[in-house]
Amino acid sequence: MATCDFCGTTPVGDGDQDPPPLTWTTAVENGRQRVFCDACSREHLRSIEAKLDSEWW
Known part of the structure; x- marks a missing residue:
């Protein structure tokens, strides 16, 4: 299950969703x-x- 690494939000909907939603971003x-969730990504x-x-945000 995907969880935002910045705010800890989990996606709403299917609890078995392994990859993050398309509106979320990933980084290495x-x-x-x-x-990162869509709200943290926009901010x-x-x-x-x-x-x-x-860590610098």
């Missing part, structure tokens, strides 16, 4: 895949595009 930080879009690690 220090070799680890991170998943921190410029930081994501600048490839800043989420």
Whole structure:
């Protein structure tokens, strides 16, 4: 089950959904895949595009 690595939100709907919803973003930080919900993705879009690690947001 996907969980936002920034705010801890889980997707609404099917509880067995393994991949994150299409509106969520993924990133690789220090070799680890991170998943961010659509709200966190919109709020921190410029930081994501600048490839800043989420610890700097």
